[in-house]
Amino acid sequence: MATSTHTVTNQAxxxxxxxxxxxxRALTEAVERHLPEELRDEARRELSSLGTTAGSAQAQQWGVLANENPPRLRTHDRYGNRIDEVEFHPAWHRLLGHAVTNGLTGAWNxxxxxxxxxxxFLVWTQTEAGHGCPLSMTHAAVPALRTDPELAAEWEPRLTSRVYEGEDPLPPAGKSGVLFGMGMTEKQGGSDVxxxxxxxxxxxxxxxxxxxxxxxxxxxxxxxxxxxxxxAPGGLTCFLVPRVLADGGRNVFRIQRLKDKLGNRSNASAEVEFDGTWARRVGEEGRGVRTIIGMVAATRLDCVLGSAALMRQAVAQAVHHSAYRSAFGGVLIEKPLMRNVLADLALESEAATTLxxxxxxxxxxxxxxxxAFLRIAVPVxxxxVTKRCTPVAAEALECLGGNGYVEESGMPRxxxxxxxxxxxxGSGNVQALDVLRALGREPGAMDAFLREVGAARGADHRLDGAVKDLLxxxxxxxxxxxRARRLVERMALVLQGSLLVRWAPPAVADAFCASRLGGDWGAAFGxxxxxxxxxxxxxxxxxxD
Incomplete structure (x- = not known):
């Protein structure tokens, strides 16, 4: 029952x-900048339509429901037959289906x-990040399969299709669109595949x-x-494992359990047992890492995009809240200290999106x-960017105060x-070591990186000084x-600084260079x-507005 004291005021x-x-604005300007003029109008219409759906109450509710109703494993049917199926809430299928039909698995052609x-991807995964995992792996499987033209001809049209058929266990030939996963990590090796x-x-x-x-x-x-x-007999090799065989029979793909994770709860991550499981070789025997490296690079870029999406949503929520919430005699967004915090968060978000x-x-x-540029810039x-995501999310949550710590705000998610x-x-150390590997073995990669950074030479003295120190x-x-982590951090900052000096508004570029490159930046935001x-x-x- 409502009472006379329960009047809701001063809430965003x-x-x-x-x-x-x-x-x-950072995203829309980047798309306009990087697309040929003849593609911009169509892209603008498509992305605005997707953005409008992403910002709708319905799509946001799909994200909440998918997160609150995580997938369930069914190892057997009612008769005791092994089926190894994972059931998802309908909201998950709506999110994933909308993503597929909007082309988020079909970039290559x-x-x-x-x-x-x-x-x-950056827009849509702001509804709920968990379903970005199958989108990313389906998209990224294409370069690996292209090492075998026959396999690529068979699978690529379905991987890049805009038809979503859910997880119905059907032979691949009977589906117009398919999803891909991956299984590289083993308990004794982790990143050491x-x-x-x-x-x-x-x-x-x-x-x-x-x-x-x-x-x-x-x-x-x-x-x-x-x-x-x-x-394989010839060494570590890449394989394609279909869940359902061509004759309609189920492949041996025994899901032992689903992981109980800190986050990413709407998505299923599993431990899987192979026991005489049928597989098709992809690439040559003994060349497994080289075969799958294209997939790894593409999914690493999606890690950057996914973190940029999380940062953007966190910053949007913090700025929005502060524009409406009043405290100590005024709106939060007008308070000098809060404005400093929000601006610092916004810089991090824009730098991530631009990169x-x-x-x-x-x-x-x-x-x-x-x-060559991608070879070193992707791990950098x-x-x-993925390292910066957690402190950005934590600080943005704090901007909402106690409200941000409550699940209903969405900030804890x-x-x-x-x-x-x-x-x-690959965690931070793996990325840093990969950068060192590129430095030692592929001089063209570093040359391409320095050319990119050097495109802004002379535009900002703090950037020029940071580049000199890096050299x-x-x-x-x-x-x-x-000291690899410190080196890679410097490389990332000078690259972001170069991009922002060239393309961002002067206020953004000036603030980034003054803080990240000029030395006057504290450990905390604000x-x-x-x-x-x-x-x-x-x-x-x-x-x-």
């Missing part, structure tokens, strides 16, 4: 009923496809094998197919120079999700492994120099 209205795409898909012990024994039919072993993490186990690594879309544009370009970005992308597809550090690589135009930075990040 829900951030709902808005276009997530057009409200994100479309003009400007990677930029358009990256922007859509060369320590895998799953064995692959050749069968009579050329290119087919029987796999026996255990996968400690298998993402999206309801998928139609999986790329896995196993030890992520630049990487997507490099995929669309496809030139030798851009491929994956290391830094963002905070629990934030660490995932830093771990998935000094790169000239002395003795004992570099122990320590930007007071002489900066912070009001313009915050207003740019505001999702709704």
């Amino acid at each position: 209205p829900p951030l709902v009923g808005y276009d997530v795409y057009t409200a994100d 479309r003009p400007g496809g990677h930029v358009r898909r990256a922007a859509g 060369r320590a895998n012990t799953t064995a692959a024994v050749p069968l009579a039919e050329a290119g087919t094998y029987a796999l026996t072993g255990h996968k400690w993490f298998c993402s999206a186990p309801m998928s139609d197919g999986f790329l896995v690594l196993a030890q 992520a879309l630049r990487l997507a544009a490099a995929y669309d370009d496809g030139s030798e120079r851009e491929r 970005a994956k290391y830094w 963002l905070l629990r999700e934030a660490p995932l992308n830093s771990i998935w597809e 000094t550090e790169l000239a002395d690589l003795e004992g570099v492994e122990a 320590t930007l120099p007071g002489t900066l135009d912070l009001g313009s930075v915050v207003e740019r990040a505001r999702p709704v």
Whole structure:
């Protein structure tokens, strides 16, 4: 019963009923910048339509329901037959289905496809990040399968299809659209996949094998197919494991349990047992890592995009709340200290978005120079952007005060999700070591990176000084492994600084260089120099006027 004392005042209205795409100025400007003029109108219409749905009350409720009703494992049917099926809430299927029908698994054969898909992924996964996992792996499976033209011809049209058929266990040939998962990690090796012990024994039919072993993490186990690594006679090899065989029989794909995770709860991650499981070889025996590296690079970019999406949603919520909430005699957004915090958060979000879309544009370009740039810029970005996501989510939550700590605000879900992308597809140390590997073995990669950074030479003295310091550090690589994280952090910051100096509004670029590159930046958010135009930075990040 309502009482006379229960009058609700001074609360921000829900951030709902808005276009997530057009409200994100950094994102819309990046899409316009990286797409040819003839593609911009169509992309704008598509992304605005997706953004309007993402900002709707209905889609936001789908995200809440998918998170509150996690997947359930059914190992057997009522008669005792092994079925190994994962059941999802209808809201999950609505989210995933809408993503597929909007082309978020089909970037490879479309003009400007990677930029358009990256922007859509960043927009749509703000509804609920968990379903981004199968989207990412389905998208990323294409470059691995292209090492075998026959397999690519069979599977790629279904992987890039805009038809969503759920997880119905049907033969691949009977489906217009399919989803892919992956299973590389084993309990004894983790990121060290060369320590895998799953064995692959050749069968009579050329290119087919029987796999026996255990996968400690298998993402999206309801998928139609999986790329896995196993030890063949010739060494570690990549394989395609279909969930259902061509004759309609179920492959041996025994789901032992679903992981109980910190976040990402709407998505299923499983432990899987292979026991004579039928598989098709992808690429050559002994070349498993090289075969699957294209998939790894694509999913690492999606980790950057996923973190950028989480940051953008966290910042949007914080700025929106502060624009309506009053305390100590005024609206929070007008308070100098809160404005400093919000501006600092907005800088981190814009830098992440700008870098992520630049990487997507490099995929669309496809030139030798851009491929070399991606070789080093992807692990650099994956290391830094995903690392920054958790403190951004935590600080944004704090902007809402006690309201932000309550589940109904949605902020705890963002905070629990934030660490995932830093771990998935290689944690921080793995990314840093990968950058060192590129420095040592692929001089063209570093040359492409420095050319990109050098495009802003002379535009900001703080950026020029940071680049000079980086070159000094790169000239002395003795004992570099122990300081690899610091080196990669510097590389990420000068790359982001270069991009923002060239493309962001002066207030944003000035604030970024003054704090991240100029040395006047504290360990916590909200320590930007007071002489900066912070009001313009915050207003740019505001999702709704």
